[in-house]
Amino acid sequence: MTQGGNVQIFLTNMLGQTVMNIDKGFVTAGNQQFTIDASRLNAGIYFATIQVNGEKYTRKVVID
Secondary structure, three states, X not given: OOOOEEEEEEXXXXXXXXXXXXXXXXXXXXXXXXXXXXXXXXXXXXXXXXXXXXXXXXXXXXXX
């Protein structure tokens, strides 16, 4: 992150349904690493969207 800001993480399934919403609060600038407890989710493909300062970044997540 180039600047600090409030971070939210949304995990959605292939149907676009939000299955998890995590509010990380204010996070400082720099490299960050977040761990998501996906033990309650079925195996499959999901999308993790990180929203910070009005910008969104989405990555594919595979859960075995």
